[in-house]
Amino acid sequence: MxxxxxxxxxxxxxxxxxxxxxxxxxxxxxxxxxxxxxxxxxxxxxxxxxxxxxxxxxxxxxxxxxxxxxxxxxxxxxxxxxxxxxxxxxxxxxxxxxxxxxxxxxSEDASVAVRDKREMRRRIEKAGLNTPAYAALSSPEEWKLAADLDFPVVVKPAGGFTSLGVTRVDSRDDLEDAVSSVWEVCSRHLGYGKDSAAFEGLVVEEYLDGDEYCVESLSYGGETRIHTIGYKGRPEGPYFEETVYRAPAPLTPAVERSITEQVTAAHRALGVTDGPTHAELRLRGDKAYLLEMGARVGASGGSHHIVESVTGVDFAGETFRIAMGREPVSWSRPVVRPGVGAMYFVPVGGSGRIADIEGLTEAADDPRVDRVIQLLHPGDRVLPYPEYSGYPGFVLSHHGDYPDAERFHQGLDASVSVTYE
Known part of the structure; x- marks a missing residue:
């Protein structure tokens, strides 16, 4: 043995x-x-x-x-x-x-706080952190609780994942139908209405129109260290499909300070003392607002690539060490910053049965590309948003500077595409 x-x-x-x-x-x-x-x-x-x-x-x-x-x-x-x-x-x-x-x-308490977006919002607000105005709904019939918010708003499942069901609503006149539609998606994919459903409910919150960022952190013994802050674009909806992730993001001192303060304080508010976190934030002016924070390595482990490319830290390996109660190796080593890490989300680009995914083979030949991950293939069926069938794939790359990563992603926009039967 x-x-x-x-x-x-x-x-x-x-x-x-x-x-x-x-x-x-x-x-x-x-x-x-x-x-x-x-x-x-x-x-x-x-x-x-x-x-x-x-x-x-x-x-x-x-x-x-x-x-x-x-x-x-x-x-x-x-x-x-x-x-x-x-x-x-x-x-x-x-x-x-x-x-x-x-x-x-x-802790089980912290695991609920990071999974139930209603509880997360309550704790973030109680801690005095930046919080968009919101309403927590326990059923679709409660949609009027959100009617007095400033529109546009975003409707999202309380216990959802990725962009499943997340929908921007621009008018009060459309709110009831949107809440009903998202609830139906949750019934099909999250078991709403069944005994096994977890965190059954919705959050409706005011839409933030600034840039979006992701933050990858490690905590050990109550000490939190932010490893990377990455740029995620400015998705406008209505369904918020992710497109790019580039780190380290170019930030003004005020924005970097706000992101750092909000993420560090959110760990305390949610009770996350040990392990990795993947936080998503959006700006309103120079102020950062936490959208959500997961107690995990983001992107099914893909955030390891971002952290390793930027800092040299073995983010996935450290996750296992901390889980076993061991001090992470990086706690006693200086962090190096070798370059820029990038992740491109192959856009769904429609719905139906996939006929072909073009451009990935060519992308893999680029010396800056570390990995191409293809998850969907010809013959697979993609449901229309706000359903969620998963991303067709990812292109993970490293770059000498941020502008090169930006140009690389612009090139993929032109060369990578999904076609449907």
Missing amino acids: SDRPLVALVYQRPGMPWMFEGAERAGVDVVLIHRPDPRPDEALPAELPPAVVRALPLDIFGDEAGSLAALEELHRERPLAALVTALDVAVPFTAKAARSLGLPGL
Whole structure:
């Protein structure tokens, strides 16, 4: 039997490699907890990813009790050192499982605060941080609670993920229909109306029209260190599909100070003391407003590429070390800044059955490109927004300076596209 620590990695897509590679560098064996009925982009390959010594199918959403019992049995066979997930919706289960096994990890209270956007808004507001005016809805019939907000507003699921259901509404006259439409999406994809639904409800908040940024941080023992602040464009909606991510973002001192203050204080307000976070913010003038903060490595592990490119820090590996209660290696080493990291989200560009995805092979030949990840393929069906079928793929690259990354993404806009039957 291996003498390496054993860590359960919950619902990590095999096609997104960074968490597996981080586990390998951290010197741990991985039990990959996967869905019993995985989608094509989540299916296990014939050869398991790096560090994975076993794959265990568990239905953590449909059968939480059975999943916890299976992990307890696994823990008796070979003790687990930690549980880790990079999937936002799996954070509460992972925290609960860690607590039931007596392992380090995010508290259950904090796991709720980072998953339920209503609770997140309440805690951020109570802490005196910048908060757009908002209304928390427990049912679609409560839409009038948001009618007095200043429009446009954004309707989003309280426990959603990525851009699922997120919709901009420009007029009070359209609010009731929009709330109803988003609720129906949540019923189909998040189980609203069923006993297994988690964080059932919506948040309606005033739209912020400034630039959007992502912040990748690590916390250990209550100390939070921001590693990168990246530019995410200025998505205007109505459905907020992500397009680019470039770091470090060019910032004025006032904006950088506001982002740093808001993110650091949000960790305290939400109770996140240990582990990675992926925060998203938008500006109103020079003031940063937290949209949300996830207690995970962002982009299914892809944020590791951004942090490593900019700072040299092994972000995914540090996540495993902190999860086991170990001090991160980067805590005692100076941070270097080798360059610019970039991530391009292949635009969906429509809906229907995919006929072809053009430009990815050519992109992979560029010496600045580190990886091309393709998740959707010809024959796959893409649902129209505000449904969410996943991004077709990602192009991850490194650059000597920010303008080069910007020009590179502009070139991909012209050369990469999805066509439909």
